Amino acid sequence: MREVLLFSAGLDSFPAWHYLGKPPALYFDIRHYGRQQEIDTVQALASAHGMDLTISNELDLSAWATPQGDLIPFRNVLFAMLAGFRADVVWCVGVKGDHTADKSPEAFIRMSEMLTAFAGRPIRVDSPFWNMTKSEIVAWYLEAGLPVNDLLQTFSCATPEDAFAHCGRCPSCLRRWIALTNNDIAGHFASPPWTWDRIRAYYLPAMASGGYPPHRVEEFRRAMATVGVFPEPPR
Ligand SMILES: [Zn+2]
Known part of the structure; x- marks a missing residue:
């Protein structure tokens, strides 16, 4: 095979x-x-x-x-x-x-x-990861004893500003930040993802109205809480 x-x-x-x-x-x-x-x-x-x-x-x-x-x-x-x-x-x-x-x-x-x-x-x-969230994938990686530095060399930005700079202003950067933050890893972003205006304009209302699966909302809330933002739970 x-x-x-x-x-x-x-x-x-x-x-x-x-x-x-x-x-x-x-x-x-x-x-x-x-x-x-x-x-x-x-x-x-x-x-x-x-x-x-x-x-x-x-x-x-x-x-x-x-x-x-x-x-x-x-x-x-x-x-x-x-x-x-x-x-x-x-x-x-x-x-x-x-x-x-x-x-x-x-x-x-x-x-x-x-x-x-x-x-x-x-x-x-x-996919090997249908039952794992991005945060859980990073957790698995760390538990396997694999190096954080290698993980930080990965690249996941839809709209990079220059070589290897994660913009911090796109859905890919937001998801990357959440997964890293929930595993106590500080990623490098050109601007802080949690200040992206789409979070207030789109993600918070969409999550509050049940537009996202509960596990994604929970991981988003957990990451946001680390920077002092406590979004309303979904109704
Ligand atoms: Zn980006």
């Missing part, structure tokens, strides 16, 4: 690589905004850790990317299809509560069925 891990340089996929026993890793350079920081990061992590890494240029999705770093619709389907050429098990890292159209347990089951039917052999698309 061949397996491959879709590697993104982010806070989830580096722990996933350890968690899965260091499988071959595949990064798609889709020519999106901020790609150079990601490429530099995956190359640095790969050479520091003896990772079997492929950087693929099979997909140029720049026509569908935005400077705001919005997610490209069903890009994970495209990744899974190309990964299916290479492997029978395609690890694509989703975490507990992920529910975008192309990243959820149900979406991955549909992709597995589709790829299996077209390929004529069983192909499974799956």
